[in-house]
Amino acid sequence: MAFPITRMRRLRSSETIRRMVRETTLAPDDFIYPLFVTHGRGVRKEIGSMPGVFNLSIDEMVKELGEVHSLGIPGIILFGLPETKDAIGSEAYDDEGVVQQAIRAAKDRYPDLVVVTDVCLCEYTDHGHCGIVQGSRVLNDPTLELLAKTALSHAVAGADIVAPSDMMDGRVGAIRKVLDEEGYENTVIMAYSAKYASGFYGPFREAADSTPKFGDRRAYQMDPPNAREALREVALDIEEGADIVMVKPALAYLDIIHAVRDRFDLPLAAYNVSGEYAMIKAAVDRGWLDERRVVTESLTAIRRAGADLILTYFAKDMARWLAE
Ligand code: PBG
Numbered sequence: 648m649a650f651p652i653t654r655m656r657r658l659r660s661s662e663t664i665r666r667m668v669r670e671t672t673l674a675p676d677d678f679i680y681p682l683f684v685t686h687g688r689g690v691r692k693e694i695g696s697m698p699g700v701f702n703l704s705i706d707e708m709v710k711e712l713g714e715v716h717s718l719g720i721p722g723i724i725l726f727g728l729p730e731t732k733d734a735i736g737s738e739a740y741d742d743e744g745v746v747q748q749a750i751r752a753a754k755d756r757y758p759d760l761v762v763v764t765d766v767c768l769c770e771y772t773d774h775g776h777c778g779i780v781q782g783s784r785v786l787n788d789p790t791l792e793l794l795a796k797t798a799l800s801h802a803v804a805g806a807d808i809v810a811p812s813d814m815m816d817g818r819v820g821a822i823r824k825v826l827d828e829e830g831y832e833n834t835v836i837m838a839y840s841a842k843y844a845s846g847f848y849g850p851f852r853e854a855a856d857s858t859p860k861f862g863d864r865r866a867y868q869m870d871p872p873n874a875r876e877a878l879r880e881v882a883l884d885i886e887e888g889a890d891i892v893m894v895k896p897a898l899a900y901l902d903i904i905h906a907v908r909d910r911f912d913l914p915l916a917a918y919n920v921s922g923e924y925a926m927i928k929a930a931v932d933r934g935w936l937d938e939r940r941v942v943t944e945s946l947t948a949i950r951r952a953g954a955d956l957i958l959t960y961f962a963k964d965m966a967r968w969l970a971e
Pocket residue numbers: 765767769777812813847848849850851852857864919920921922
């Protein structure tokens with residue numbers, strides 16, 4: 648039955664009706680808020696390309712957690728800036744590393760806040776790559792042991808979820824095995840399964856000081872034109888023991904989010920990355936976009952595509968807007 652019997656505008660006629668038929672909603676429960684922790688005290692250094700996002704010392708991080716918690720955001724993901732970097736990323740798996748200390752401080756103050764940790768070496772290596780380097784190559788298998796050690800040290804410190812973001816083959820299995828052997832069979836693995844070699848990570852690399860000193864990450868992160876390959880990556884991570892899978896970045900990869908949602912039944916996360924944040928912030932700063940509208944629209948799109956969870960630097964702002 649077509650026009651004039653059917654009038655699509657009927658269900659758009661008031662905000663209340665629109666609310667009733669809305670297919671996709673956002674809630675603070677959907678968000679994971681990323682934090683960059685650094686050594687020292689009283690440090691709160693804004694990241695140039697990410698206004699409103701800071702490198703925080705642990706005391707400052709704890710203040711931030713109070714806000715996150717009171718906004719009803721259930722989880723955070725931690726990234727660390729080490730004291731020193733070396734070829735094998737030693738601080739990544741040091742029990743006194745900045746992330747390990749931050750996990751303990753967070754669990755001590757806010758035990759019910761879910762602490763996710765990014766498991767990768769790139770912030771901790773002097774060459775800036777996500778694994779052990781030989782010549783110009785990033786070695787896969789020798790890196791697995793260090794990633795597993797890193798994940799274990801996070802679990803020991805109290806992390807609820809470890810999230811490997813390195814894209815080495817076999818890392819989920821290697822991490823699951825070590826966690827289980829050491830009695831951390833309940834630690835969740837959220838795998839960055841379909842992580843693309845993306846230009847949208849630029850601002851993050853400023854925040855985490857993790858730009859590779861030579862070459863790029865294309866020999867381990869996925870090639871942006873590939874979609875079917877993402878499904879293989881996800882299937883393998885599930886087979887190796889992932890509890891939650893992730894697509895990253897989010898907005899340029901909504902088709903991938905949708906395809907993964909269609910094919911698999913695990914909880915699905917999407918990372919609304921630093922470049923996606925920076926673009927909106929820059930346009931808003933120039934008065935070219937309405938921040939609240941475009942952030943709401945973008946995060947809704949990620950949910951509509953099929954993501955259950957969104958890692959986003961907008962988590963606090965969005966939670967605040969949702970509470971209004
Ligand atoms: C570490 C890692 C990166 C991001 C999350 N974990 C950077 C990269 O792979 O270069 C990007 C997050 C963002 O851009 O917000 N491997």
